[in-house]
Amino acid sequence: MSTDGVNVGRRRLxxxxxxxxxxxxxxxxxxxxxxxxxxxxxxxxxxxxxxxxIGQLExxxxxxxxxxxxxxxxxxxxxxxxxxxxxxxxxxxxPASDDVNQQPDYARNAHRSINPEFAILTGICxxxxxxxxxxxEVGLIQGAHVTNWQGGFFCPCHGSKFDLxxxxxxxxxAPKNLEVPPHSYDAATVVTIGVDKGAA
Numbered sequence: 001m002s003t004d005g006v007n008v009g010r011r012r013l014x015x016x017x018x019x020x021x022x023x024x025x026x027x028x029x030x031x032x033x034x035x036x037x038x039x040x041x042x043x044x045x046x047x048x049x050x051x052x053x054i055g056q057l058e059x060x061x062x063x064x065x066x067x068x069x070x071x072x073x074x075x076x077x078x079x080x081x082x083x084x085x086x087x088x089x090x091x092x093x094x095p096a097s098d099d100v101n102q103q104p105d106y107a108r109n110a111h112r113s114i115n116p117e118f119a120i121l122t123g124i125c126x127x128x129x130x131x132x133x134x135x136x137e138v139g140l141i142q143g144a145h146v147t148n149w150q151g152g153f154f155c156p157c158h159g160s161k162f163d164l165x166x167x168x169x170x171x172x173x174a175p176k177n178l179e180v181p182p183h184s185y186d187a188a189t190v191v192t193i194g195v196d197k198g199a200a
Contacts, residue, residue: 048194054118055189062134064123067193071123071131072181074191077116081164084138084150085110091148092167094177102126103180104196112165112180120183120191121166123153127174130157136164153178 050067057063057076065072089095089110097108107113113120123131132153135141141154141161153162161169166178182196 049192050194051186051190051192053190060136062136065193067181072193073119073121073123073134075119075121075134075136075164077111077119077164081136081151082111082116085163085165088148088150088163088169091169092163093170093175095167097167097177099176102177104182107180110165112167112177114183114185118191119164119166120180120193121153122179122181124179125155125157125160125174126168126176126178127155127158127160127172130155132156132160132162132178 047068050065050072052063052065052074054063054074054076057074059076059078060081062073062075065074094102095110097103097112100108103112111119125132132155133142135149135154136151138151139145139149141149142156149161150163152164153166155161155174158173160172160174162174162178163169166180168174168177181193183191183193184195184197185191
């Protein structure tokens with residue numbers, strides 16, 4: 001085979017350029033493909049811890065913080081509310097929080113929290129996933145008188161009741177206490193939902 005009249009240098013240059021353009025094309029397709037395997041910023045944020053300053057919350061008030069797409073309630077309990085927790089224990093299904101899957105170890109106490117003043121609960125009924133209503137008035141649920149009601153949460157979907165520590169009453173559809181999400185305090189009134197540092 002004769003190579004007369006063939007510019008070998010030009011041929012090598014064209015082959016090199018074609019190879020380079022091909023490599024860039026492959027990288028251009030591969031980079032977005034590989035990046036698609038990583039979770040999106042929205043997905044990362046959905047599971048990320050959420051920090052909130054709850055110091056401005058008035059005694060008796062509730063605030064909702066969203067974490068992982070779920071409502072997390074923070075209720076600032078008054079001394080009277082804390083005292084009322086004791087008087088309903090006989091009416092509760094799991095007053096000692098024996099179901100270890102419903103709260104971290106540091107929340108297995110009568111008030112189910114690190115700091116007794118603040119209840120931190122996932123606001124989803126353990127029956128079918130409705131969101132219970134905050135009913136803090138003693139003796140009243142949605143205006144109706146209820147025996148030995150010391151305030152708490154009432155699920156309007158099927159009538160489940162929970163006390164101000166999220167403990168479920170006996171004889172209602174919900175089978176378990178409200179969940180206590182992992183949380184920790186960065187300061188006296190600055191809480192981070194989604195970070196578990198124990199009770200320290």
